[in-house]
Amino acid sequence: MLSRLSSITRYFTSSAASQxxxxxxxxxxxxxxxxxxxxxxxxxxxxxxxxxxxTLFKDExxxxxxxxxxxxxxxxxxxxxxxxxxxxxxxxxxxxxxxxLAFFIPIRVYVLTSSTDQxxxxxxxxxxxxxxxxxxxxxxxx
Numbered sequence: 277m278l279s280r281l282s283s284i285t286r287y288f289t290s291s292a293a294s295q296x297x298x299x300x301x302x303x304x305x306x307x308x309x310x311x312x313x314x315x316x317x318x319x320x321x322x323x324x325x326x327x328x329x330x331t332l333f334k335d336e337x338x339x340x341x342x343x344x345x346x347x348x349x350x351x352x353x354x355x356x357x358x359x360x361x362x363x364x365x366x367x368x369x370x371x372x373x374x375x376x377l378a379f380f381i382p383i384r385v386y387v388l389t390s391s392t393d394q395x396x397x398x399x400x401x402x403x404x405x406x407x408x409x410x411x412x413x414x415x416x417x418x
Contacts, residue, residue, distance in 0.1 A: 302352060302355050302356055302359045303359060305352075305356070306318075306356060306359055306360065306363070309343055309345060310343075310373045310375050310394050311375050311393065311394065312343060313341050313342060313343030313375065314340050314341045314342070314374065314375060314416065315333055315337070315340055315341070315342045315343070315372070315373070315374055315375075315416065316342075316343045316344075316345070316372070316373045316375065317329060317330055317333070317342065317343070317344045317345070317370050317371075317372050318345050318347060318356065318357070318360055318369055318370060318371040318372075319344055319345065319346055319347065319369050319370050320346065320347050320348040320353075320369050321346045321348055321349060322348065323369055323370070325369070325370060325399065325400035325401075326369050326370040326400070328400050328404075329370045329372060329399075329400045329403050329404075330342075330344060330370070332403065332404070332407060336407070337413075337416055340416055347369065357369070357371075363396075364396045366396075366398060366399065368399055369399070370399055370400055370403075371396075371398075371399065372396075372397040372398065372399065372402075372403055373394050373395065373396055373397060374394070374395045374397055374415050374416060374418075375393060375394045375395075376393050376394065376395075376418065395415065397412075397415070
């Protein structure tokens with residue numbers, strides 16, 4: 277597993293302090309968020325497609341750790357969305373990831389992962405197609 281990690285940096289701050297720290301790069305925040313949760317949804321609170329995807333995960337996978345970042349409720353939300361566009365080629369929300377690794381450590385560990393550690397699912401329609409085909413459950417349980 278360690279061979280798949282490109283670098284590890286430890287920060288001795290709380291999650292809330294980390295997300296608002298001007299010293300923390302957008303890339304580190306996004307990558308940490310993705311690897312800290314089995315499912316990560318980058319969302320906007322008013323978006324009906326985001327609500328639909330979040331409801332699916334809440335209802336169908338209630339015991340799964342789901343991280344939600346509401347981009348419209350963050351000062352750096354547009355910067356995060358731009359980084360996600362560069363990372364995935366998708367400029368819309370929801371922007372959904374499933375991670376093979378999930379770190380639940382009191383001391384925040386920021387990990388830059390290879391693409392095999394996280395899978396970009398896409399948006400709401402992509403997620404619903406995976407759910408309808410039965411493939412989403414397999415990705416989440418992997």
